[in-house]
Amino acid sequence: MATITLKxxxxxxxxxxxxxxxxxxxxxxxxxxxxxxxxxxxLGHNVVLNIFPSVDTGVCAQSVRTFNEKASGLENTKVLCISKDLPFALARFCGAEGLENVECLSDYRDGNFGKSFGLTIVDGPFEGLHSRCVVVLNKKAEVIYTEQVSEISEEPNYEAALQSLS
Known part of the structure; x- marks a missing residue:
């Protein structure tokens, strides 16, 4: 189990x-x-998994915006923004923001993504949601970078995640 903080x-x-x-x-x-x-x-693409509690919080929304901006110049790379938000909320957010360089995905059905990646929060006010993490995969789906953000109200290290692709 990872110990992180919320405020x-x-x-x-x-x-x-x-x-x-x-x-x-x-x-x-x-x-x-x-x-x-x-x-x-x-498979066959580099993949950035931008994982967060909810797009309806300021820091989570900013991470989606920032990765959208930075993803526009990445070759053969997909950025997946993953939360337990309903797909409708994710679509509404990306549509309203005009975000086209990221793909939003939801783990709302069974939560197995969060469970199998070890990032589901098990206590506190965000219990059941995903912690803020970035996992970067190479073209063979091997992990080349991970970050478990220690304070959930802070943004991830975008530059370190993207530099892992070079």
Whole structure:
């Protein structure tokens, strides 16, 4: 279990992020058009997993905006923004913001993505939501970078995540 904080108060996750150099577990998430997406849909691409509690919070929304801006120049790279928000909320947010360089996916159906990646919050006011993390995968779906943001109200290290792709 990872210990992180929410506005200075300790909270924990159900496990640890996958380690660098390992393969990630397959996943099944829901796209904004309600179709299912799995890891297999992204094989052959570098993948940035921007994971967060809810797009309806300022820091989470900013992470989606920032990765959208920075993703526009990345070759052969997909940025997946993942939360337990309903697909409708994710679609509404991206539509209102004009975000086209990221793909929003939801883990609302069964939460297995968060559980298998060890990032589901198990206590505190955000219990059941995802912690703020970034996981970067190479074209073979091997982990090349992870960040479990220690204070959930802070943004991830965008530059370190993107530099892992070079």
């Amino acid at each position: 200075g108060n300790p909270i924990t996750t159900n496990g640890e992020l996958p380690k660098k150099g390992t393969d990630v577990p397959n996943f099944k998430l829901v796209a904004t058009d309600l179709s299912s997406k799995s890891l297999n849909d992204y």
